[in-house]
Amino acid sequence: MTSADRGRDAAVNRALWRVVNEQYTDGQAGQRWSAPDIVWGIFDIPEDEIGALGDVRGKDVAELGCGTAYFSAWLARRGARPVAVDVSEAQLATAQRCQDRFELRFPLVQADATALPLAPDSCDLVVSEYGASLWCDPDGWIGEAARILRPGGRLVFLTNSVLVSLCVPADEGPAAAKLARGQRDVARIHWSDGGVEFHPGHGELIATLRRHGLEVESLRELHAPPGARAHSYYEIAEPQWAEQWPVEDLWCARLGGGSADGDVEHMPVVHGDRAARGAGGPGVG
């Protein structure tokens, strides 16, 4: 994709998130900011059970596609120094109001995650929770994440599972037990009533990470826990569906060239990297 293509997608998504902010995220932000625990995804899986982030104390963190920046707030309370980036002024205005209300301040930056105004080698951790990880061209945002990470720094991101993106209906409603489109169709998909999303297959995503010098540490495929309730706004998948199939992919990767700090117990990669080895080129970070 060219930077002009990325700019057009960012404009579509900025317009979408102004609407979603009015409909949902602005009203929910206070509750999310005040939540005591870090949780992942539409079924609120506790980070304490997953252990993807490790100890964030003293770490320079960038959150890409932060929305109302509650995830950065959670990290700041645990001693990290976040910079929260989003392309939507509406979402950042909500984040700013929450900063004032909760008296917890960190930089909020309006920018496209595929063209970051952040210095190279300035972060120990880059996170994205349903942010750039879903809404940006993978080569663009992962390239930027690799550029701003220090050697040995980590990239942790959550997005829809590839499978759920294949099973949701084209208009509205949760995933069905039936494939609705081909996998190549979701690598970049512009929903008729929504935004532009990116759901590369696992092999393609691993190849992109490796091309930018990032080694995959783990891929957790998240399911609904027993007794889970359907999300009140994001109707991606019902609990019954997500008990059977993964609804979200949580990736952890590390930029080569530095020493691991060894504070996270890493799970094995779930999927093979045959495609990645075939496509591996020099990192551009």
Ligand SMILES: C[S@@+](CC[C@H](N)C(=O)[O-])C[C@H]1O[C@@H](n2cnc3c(N)ncnc32)[C@H](O)[C@@H]1O
């Ligand atoms: C689902 S929200 C993620 C934020 C938060 N973690 C959440 O779950 O509400 C997606 C965010 O990605 C942002 N976004 C979309 N395209 C972007 C881009 N090109 N660069 C930066 N942020 C972008 C949107 O503005 C939106 O705030």
